[in-house]
Amino acid sequence: MSNEGSGNGLDATTRDLTAGQKLFNRFTLKRTLGRGGMGIVWLARDEELERPY
Numbered sequence: 087m088s089n090e091g092s093g094n095g096l097d098a099t100t101r102d103l104t105a106g107q108k109l110f111n112r113f114t115l116k117r118t119l120g121r122g123g124m125g126i127v128w129l130a131r132d133e134e135l136e137r138p139y
Contacts, residue, residue, distance in 0.1 A: 112133055
């Protein structure tokens with residue numbers, strides 16, 4: 087297993103995420119819904135099912 091990023095979104099940190107970014111070759115990030123001490127919640131669109139997720 088390699089430590090190099092593969093571009094699939096698994097290696098993304100909260101600083102690396104931006105609106106419009108595609109993760110796991112399926113989900114497109116739209117906007118943040120909230121943030122707190124444990125993480126950030128994003129609104130994303132499931133491109134395969136063509137609906138918000």
